[in-house]
Amino acid sequence: MKAIKYEKPWDVACVEMDKPVRKKGEALIKIMTAGICGSDIGAFRGTNGLVSYPRVIGHELAGIIEEIDEDNPKGFKVGDHVIVDPYLYCGHCYPCSIGRTNCCTDLHVLGVHVDGGMAEYFCHPADMLVKMPEGMDWVLAAMAEPLTISLHGVHRGGLKAGEFCAIYGAGPIGLLAAMVAEAYGAHAILIDVVQERLDFGKELGVEYIINSANEDPVAAVAKITDGTMAQLVMECTGANVCIRGTLDLVSNAGRITFTGWPKKETSLPTDLFTKKEIDIRGARTSAGEFEEAIELITSGKVDVKKILTKTVPMDEAPETIIDIEKNPGNYMKVVVDLR
Structure with a gap:
């Protein structure tokens, strides 16, 4: 064979x-x-x-x-x-x-x-x-x-209808996660630095897109959510800067799921874990x-x-x-x- x-x-x-x-x-x-x-x-x-x-x-x-x-x-x-x-x-x-x-x-x-x-x-x-x-x-x-990978991240984050779900990464897993979020009745916010991928996400029905190379994602998510921030943030890139950024995008009492695999350790301000009382979960396969x-x-x-x-x-x-x-x-x- x-x-x-x-x-x-x-x-x-x-x-x-x-x-x-x-x-x-x-x-x-x-x-x-x-x-x-x-x-x-x-x-x-x-x-x-x-x-x-x-x-x-x-x-x-x-x-x-x-x-x-x-x-x-x-x-x-x-x-x-x-x-x-x-x-x-x-x-x-x-x-x-x-x-x-x-x-x-x-x-x-x-x-x-x-x-x-x-x-x-x-x-x-x-x-x-x-x-x-x-x-x-x-x-x-x-x-x-690959859809099961995105689903697992959504499940680990306990996403509910009506919530805002910010997703770092407009690759296949991030795009599928955004499509799942929309199918669940949530509001997907897709974040990337490649405008073509973000535009593609919009064509797929993703409600909100943010190019973090051109605008501050924290300010953009605050505007979209009327200051509440995202109840769930999914990290689908493995990039250290995005892993760190999840803590700023998540709401108080919100959840974060890490699906991307970073190549090196990320330094995180653990005081925000307590201040916002964040649930942080890994999401593997x-x-x-x-x-x-x-x-x-x-x-x-x-x-x-x-x-x-x-x-x-x-x-x-x-x-x-x-x-x-x-x-x-x-x-x-x-x-x-x-x-």
Whole structure:
């Protein structure tokens, strides 16, 4: 079979590999579509410290079950269309015992710690598959996983209808978070330094946009919220200046969720934690959000297709990854079509 593999940083190729052999408890899946994630670009650069090499990439996956145990726990059958939950957890550590499997002390992410599924065939635990609704578009199915990341940040922040949600970062995760906020009946405020991305957000239905390169986001959010500030602030960039900025944008008794991964430590004025009585929460990957993501996509409440830049065949995936790394501003979301 063919697969997309990083031999080492800056070395990506479409390679020939042996077709995987299914173990007990696993399903053999014929992969139909696979999304290219920002973390895949970080792994290509060698800047993602969690990645080991060589590594087959790919964790945004959808496909058809070709082989599976008849007594599998979810009652899947050969021929079922499924989406892959890519976060392998141990099931017995403290976070797993309370259902927060994304915080597993031995978490293994596809394409990061173990080989991913940007390949013609892939084996995965049967109980970590999510059934696709009949007729769901394959390309949209591959975009469910990034939506779960945004959803998890929204859930961790407890966003309610009518609240203001300020979001740092107009990349795919930030844009999807803003679309989720609007779908929840909240008021999204999208903040970035790239006007084209902000304008794109406006086209997607985001209520408010702020270019922090040209205007003071604190003053702008104060004006939008009539001085209350944002009840939820989501940080989706990992930039230290934005992490620090969340404390100024959040309301008294407000909440902050950190989804972006900073490369270095951020100095924060902890007196503001107490003064405003802020709830600050990390938001890592997702846990149990695939069903809601699928419902939001299939109902049209969140139109993920609007952030799709293009689809490419598998043979073009390596050169596409190279170009995304060189020209990130030209891309939002790319899906590899293996059909």
